[in-house]
Amino acid sequence: MKYKNIVFDFGNVIGRFDGKAILSEFCPYEEELDDLSEIVYKRWAELDAGTLDYDSYINEVIDQVPEHLKDCIRRFAKEWPRCTTLLPDTITFIHKLKERNIPIYLLSNAPTYFAEYYEGSELLSHFDGILFSGPIRLAKPSPEIYSHFLRKFDLKAEECFFIDDLEPNINAAKEAGMGGLVFTGDINEVKKAIGF
Known part of the structure; x- marks a missing residue:
């Protein structure tokens, strides 16, 4: 070798790692996946770099999404690595x-x-x-x-x-x-x- x-x-x-596909595991509203992906992954590079606190990021995302998507984001936040x-x-x-x-x-x-x-x-x-x-x-x-x-x-x-x-x-x-x-x-x- x-x-x-x-x-x-x-x-x-x-x-x-397919961000949209992972989100679809938690969000049943297919027509909203594109917009949701944009919100969720907008600052992902900062998470990778360790310059953004994970819990703060999740709370920021939850604040930006409609009420019916807030639980989807909470589940995503806890379980996405398994996807x-x-x-x-x-x-x-x-x-x-x-x-x-x-x-x-x-x-x-x-x-x-x-x-x-x-x-x-x-x-x-x-x-x-x-x-x-x-x-x-x-x-x-x-x-x-x-x-x-x-x-x-x-x-x-x-x-x-x-x-x-x-x-x-x-x-x-x-x-x-x-x-x-x-x-x-x-x-x-x-x-x-x-x-x-």
């Missing part, structure tokens, strides 16, 4: 990497609430190191999060291969000295890139 360590993003690499459907090919690949004793890491933008929700989960128990953006108040593609990640786990950039669904995040990883690939859902493309 060309790399010693494989680093995964979470959203749309390990689990599918990130795991991608089977990636999960199988993770297990195969671990069978070969290849170190795997997680580097993902996510609110602190999501990080806490998955803390101690069976899925994340397979990882040798986990870094979510919210708790450390740094988010991709900021160069600082990559240097923080490498320092935290004592890794050499050139020995790491990063899989993320967003090109700016991969470009930033490459700037930091890591290998990387924009994930399109084809795990065979990843295997080819790392020589697995």
